[in-house]
Amino acid sequence: MKKTLLIVIVALLLVPVVLYLAAPELLVGLAIDLERKSAGLSKGSIVVGDHTVVYLEGGEGETILLVHGFGANKDNWNRLAKYLTPSFHVVAVDLPGFGESTKIQDASYTIAAQAERLDNIAKALSLESFHVAGNSMGGNIAGRYAVRFPDKVLTLGLFNAAGVPHCPEKSEMAQLMERGENPLLVETPEDFDAMIKFAFVKPPWFPGIVKKMMAHEWAQSRAFNEKVFSEIHTEASSLVPDLPKIWTRTLILWGDTDRLLDVSCTEVLEKGLPSSTTVIMKDCGHVPMMERPEETAQHYLGFLQAGS
Numbered sequence: 001m002k003k004t005l006l007i008v009i010v011a012l013l014l015v016p017v018v019l020y021l022a023a024p025e026l027l028v029g030l031a032i033d034l035e036r037k038s039a040g041l042s043k044g045s046i047v048v049g050d051h052t053v054v055y056l057e058g059g060e061g062e063t064i065l066l067v068h069g070f071g072a073n074k075d076n077w078n079r080l081a082k083y084l085t086p087s088f089h090v091v092a093v094d095l096p097g098f099g100e101s102t103k104i105q106d107a108s109y110t111i112a113a114q115a116e117r118l119d120n121i122a123k124a125l126s127l128e129s130f131h132v133a134g135n136s137m138g139g140n141i142a143g144r145y146a147v148r149f150p151d152k153v154l155t156l157g158l159f160n161a162a163g164v165p166h167c168p169e170k171s172e173m174a175q176l177m178e179r180g181e182n183p184l185l186v187e188t189p190e191d192f193d194a195m196i197k198f199a200f201v202k203p204p205w206f207p208g209i210v211k212k213m214m215a216h217e218w219a220q221s222r223a224f225n226e227k228v229f230s231e232i233h234t235e236a237s238s239l240v241p242d243l244p245k246i247w248t249r250t251l252i253l254w255g256d257t258d259r260l261l262d263v264s265c266t267e268v269l270e271k272g273l274p275s276s277t278t279v280i281m282k283d284c285g286h287v288p289m290m291e292r293p294e295e296t297a298q299h300y301l302g303f304l305q306a307g308s
Contacts, residue, residue: 028209028210028213031207031209031210032075032210035075035078035079036056036075036078038078038082039056039058039078039079039081039082039085040058040059040081040082040085040086040090041056041057041058041078041081041085041090041092042056042057042058043055043056044056044057045100046121046124046125047124048096048117048120048121048124049117049120050102050104050107051096051101051102051104051107051117052101052102053093053094053095053096053101053102053117053121053124054074054093054094054099054100054101055074055091055092055093055094055121055125056074056075056077056078056081056090056091056092056093057089057090057091057092057125058081058085058089058090059081059084059085059086059087059088059089059090060088060089061087061088061089062088062089062130062131062154063088063089063090063091063127063129063130063131064084064088064089064090064091064130064131064132064133065091065093065118065122065127065130065131065132065133066080066081066090066091066092066093066132066133066134066138067093067095067118067132067133067134067135067138067139067141067142068092068093068094068095068098068099068134068135068136068137068138069134069135069136069137069138069139069162069287070136070137070162070184070225070228070229070232071098071184071186071218071221071225072098072099072135072136072138072287073094073098073099073100074092074093074094074099074100075092075099076092076135076287076289076290077090077092077289078092079204079289079290079293080289080290080293080296080297080300082293082297083293083294083297083298083301084297084300084301087301088131088304091125091127091130093118093121095114095117095118095138095141096109096114096117097109097224097228103221103224105224105227108231109227109228109231109232110231110232110236110237111137111140111141111144111163111232111237111239112144114141114144115141115144115145115148116148118141118145119145119148119149119152122152127152128152129151129152129153129154130152130153130154131153131154131155131156131157131304132145132146132153132155132156132157133156133157133158133159133251133300134157134158134159134161135159135160135161135287135288135289136159136160136161136162136260136261136286136287137162137232138161139157139158139159139160139161139162139163140161140162140163140232140237140239142156142157142158142161143156143158143161143163143239143242143243143246144163144239144242146246146248146250147239147242147245147246150245150246150247150248153248154248155248155249155250155251155303155304155307156246156248156249156250156251157250157251157253157300157303158250158251158252158253158269159253159254159288159289159296160253160254160255160258160260160261160286160287160288161239161252161261161265161269162232162237162261163237163238163239163240164238164239164240164261164265164268164269165235165237165238165240166268167261167262167264167265167267167268168262168264168267168268169262169263169264170262171258171259171260171261171262172198172259172260173198173259173260173261174262177233182226182229183195183198184225184229184260185222185225185226185229186215186218186219186222186225187219187222188215188219189212189215189219191218191219192211192214192215192218192219193215195218198259198260199259199260199285199286199287200285200286200287200290200291201255201257201283201284201285201291202283202291203291204290204291240268240272243269243271243272243273244272244273244274246273246274247274247275248275249275249276249277249303249307250269250273250275250276250277251276251277251278251279251299251300251303252266252269252270252273252276252277252278252279253278253279253281253288253296253299253300254266254278254279254280254281254288255280255281255283255284255285255286255287255288255291256280256281256282256283256284257283257284257285258284258285258286259285259286260286261286263280266278266280277303277306279299279303281295281296281299
């Protein structure tokens, strides 16, 4: 009996090892599924125009639509969503061109094009009015959406949002770009590690196999990401001229140590937006909802509840 029990225990301990060696993708999938389940989210997909769009959804109440940044995906929101789903219906999308959604090489991925797609996604999911929040590129898209479809947006969340091409202080990213360097275009695992360190003050922990898979996916998408980056990194993508048109209540949330988009960008947003609240998170980088999800949730929920 003891021998049989020992064999069972050893077999159970070996399962992760076997999966790691024989089917790492399956092990990564299981890890991601566990994180989604912890956040109260489940995966779905819809067809929107020429694209298949994959999204996460969970919780009940008013809807919050979450929009990820450049090169990122819907799972960037899992750790924040954990604190939102008890009170809100949360939808986090993979924008076309990213994550598990389809990539069509000759399609347009400008900020304006993605904002229009976001509205088609909202229609396909029967979302009539909702809070919308975005990080980095996703913040620019969320802002553009609020300009284009103001009657559908209950509140706007701009988390280290792109869309301000000329901030009072140049970021390290802007200085690197002037020298022809782009830390967001990854070719090797070393590039991925450098990018993570660039984006975070204290990078969130990922299982080694998950981090390895993420690095591989970023490297595989390099050429496509370069195309998208060139489309969104233009003066035409600037949100600044349209800021006065955004009358919805807006939360500007930023990490004070953001090396990609300098915290001084908040000054431009504050000046242009008719109704905004600013929160600066100390010793935090470019992706606050991943670096410090609980604190980010406290700020965001406080903002949402202040208007109810």
